[in-house]
Amino acid sequence: xxxxxxxTLPREFDFYKCLKFLQRNEEECLFKTDHDTIYxxxxxxxxxxxxxxxxxxxELELNWSINENSEDLxxxxxxxxxxxxxxxxxxxxxxxxxxxxxxxxxLLRFKGLRLIGIPSLFEALCWSVIGQQxxxxxxxxxxxxxxxAYGTQCEYQGKVFWxxxxxxxxxxxxxxxxxxNQYSRGKINYLRNIAEAFAEGYVSKEKLxxxxxxEERQRLLTQIKGIGEWSANYALMKCLHEPQAxxxxxxxxxxxxxxxxxxxxxxxxYQIEEFFKSVEEWESYTTFYLWYSLM
DNA sequence: GTCCAGGTCATCG
DNA sequence: CGATGACATGGA
Numbered sequence: 005x006x007x008x009x010x011x012t013l014p015r016e017f018d019f020y021k022c023l024k025f026l027q028r029n030e031e032e033c034l035f036k037t038d039h040d041t042i043y044x045x046x047x048x049x050x051x052x053x054x055x056x057x058x059x060x061x062x063e064l065e066l067n068w069s070i071n072e073n074s075e076d077l078x079x080x081x082x083x084x085x086x087x088x089x090x091x092x093x094x095x096x097x098x099x100x101x102x103x104x105x106x107x108x109x110x111l112l113r114f115k116g117l118r119l120i121g122i123p124s125l126f127e128a129l130c131w132s133v134i135g136q137q138x139x140x141x142x143x144x145x146x147x148x149x150x151x152x153a154y155g156t157q158c159e160y161q162g163k164v165f166w167x168x169x170x171x172x173x174x175x176x177x178x179x180x181x182x183x184x185n186q187y188s189r190g191k192i193n194y195l196r197n198i199a200e201a202f203a204e205g206y207v208s209k210e211k212l213x214x215x216x217x218x219e220e221r222q223r224l225l226t227q228i229k230g231i232g233e234w235s236a237n238y239a240l241m242k243c244l245h246e247p248q249a250x251x252x253x254x255x256x257x258x259x260x261x262x263x264x265x266x267x268x269x270x271x272x273x274y275q276i277e278e279f280f281k282s283v284e285e286w287e288s289y290t291t292f293y294l295w296y297s298l299m
Numbered sequence: 300g301t302c303c304a305g306g307t308c309a310t311c312g
Numbered sequence: 313c314g315a316t317g318a319c320a321t322g323g324a
Contacts, residue, residue, distance in 0.1 A: 132305080139304040142321060188319045190307070232307050256305050295305080 005070040009078050010063040011085060016095040018116025019059040021296075025120050028299055031144035033151050034127075036163040043163040045156075046084050048077060052167045054160035055081055067161070090118040090245060098286050102293075105282050107264045111293045119292045121242050125209040126202050127168040128243040129225070132235035133194045149185045150174075150195075171202035194230025201228050209243065218248055241288040250280055250287045260294035 013019075019040075027037055035044035042057040055068035066081050086092055099115065102108045122128040134150070135143040154169035154176070174195055182192045201207040207224060215221045221244070225236035233252055240249035251257060258270040267275040283290045 133307095135304095136306040137304070137319075138306095138321070139323075141304090141323085143305075145321095186320060188321090190319055194307080230307070234306055238305075251305070254305050255303080 006067060007070045007078070008065060008067045009082060010060075010065050011082055011091065012063050014091055014094075016099075016116050017091065017118065019064075021114060021117040022089060022120060023059075024299065025117070025296060029140065029144045031141075031148045033148050033166045034168060036165045043160055043165060045158045045160075045165065045167045046081060047167060048080050052156050052158060053077065053081075054158040054165075056161055057085060069160075084123060087123045088121055090121060093118070093245070095289075098289055101283050101286055102290075107266050108283070108290070110264065111290070111297060114293050114296055117293065117296060119241075119245060119289055121245060122239075123243065124168060125207075125212065125239065125243045126171055126198065128239040129198045129228070129231060129235065130168075130174070130195055132238045133191055133198065133230055135238075136191070136194075136235065146185070146187060146191075153181060153185070171199040174199035175203060190230070194228075197229050198231070212244065218246060221246070241291065246288060247285050248287050250276075250291060252276065254291075256295050256298055257291055260297050263297070264294075 023037060023042070026032070026035065026042065035042055037043070040059045043054070044057070045052050045054045047053070051071075053068055053071075055066055058065045058067070064085065066085060068077070068081065070077075099112060102111050122131060130150075131147060134146050138146075151166045151168060154173040156167040156169075158165050158167055177192050177196050177199070179192075181187070182189065198207075207228065212221050212224060215224065218240070221240060222233070222236045225231050225239060226233065231239075234254060237246075237249040237251045238254075240246035241251065252273060258267070258276065261267045261276065261279060262270050266279050269275060280287050280290070
């Protein structure tokens with residue numbers, strides 16, 4: 005049996021700009037897209053539920069298959085999609101900031117783009133480790149192999165995609181997998197460290213949310229070996245939509261800032277800190293728009 | 300062949 | 313402390 009619901013869209017929202025970001029790499033396996041729909045999955049009560057998100061004029065239409073214990077499935081899906089696509093944020097305070105800073109005006113052409121997140125903290129941290137130090141194409145290849153070896157396959161409306169592995173599954177990572185899949189020793193160790201932290205309950209999204217300051221949240225994450233400042237801030241930005249989470253050291257970020265003439269020395273952290281003072285409270289949104297400017 | 304990609308850690312001086 | 317090298321691989 006099929007079920008559906010809709011989400012009314014906020015004012016500043018452009019589905020196709022978001023879709024372009026989602027379509028940036030063909031190796032992406034956690035969701036699939038076509039011209040107006042996203043196909044993906046959400047885990048609820050230990051069950052992976054595939055569903056679709058279709059863009060209509062004024063709303064998004066969610067579709068999924070009904071099963072026995074899906075009482076609160078609808079609410080969970082709506083909350084998840086709102087979080088993933090950051091639909092609740094009021095962007096009206098952001099665009100004046102871009103308009104006021106001369107070199108940021110080019111970013112106004114991305115109006116309606118939302119900060120596409122990674123609602124699962126575990127996945128966000130693993131993805132940050134996979135992306136460390138290598139180019140994005142290679143990172144997507146590595147993620148693809150990891151997910152297909154340890155994740156869950158889904159099929160919905162004729163599309164095939166995957167759900168990210170659990171921490172318990174990634175505890176199984178070993179040298180056999182490493183050697184045949186071109187992972188470095190470092191990445192495997194780091195992924196295992198993250199998996200351990202989650203399996204033991206030492207790190208969780210709930211725990212992170214209960215901390216009262218950015219510094220405390222950053223500290224909890226960087227206690228995992230393999231999660232440095234860049235990875236912690238990346239995860240805080242993509243998972244908690246933390247406004248002040250700036251992924252310092254990010255080559256894409258510095259490249260974009262340099263392209264727009266906002267910094268003159270790509271290695272000068274001070275210049276980057278100074279720049280971000282001009283977009284206070286919107287640091288992560290600006291970062292996301294800067295990344296988008298590179299696509 | 301060299302250098303750099305959505306970095307991090309261990310090991311120096 | 314700050315500097316340096318290793319890490320796996322592919323593309324420019």
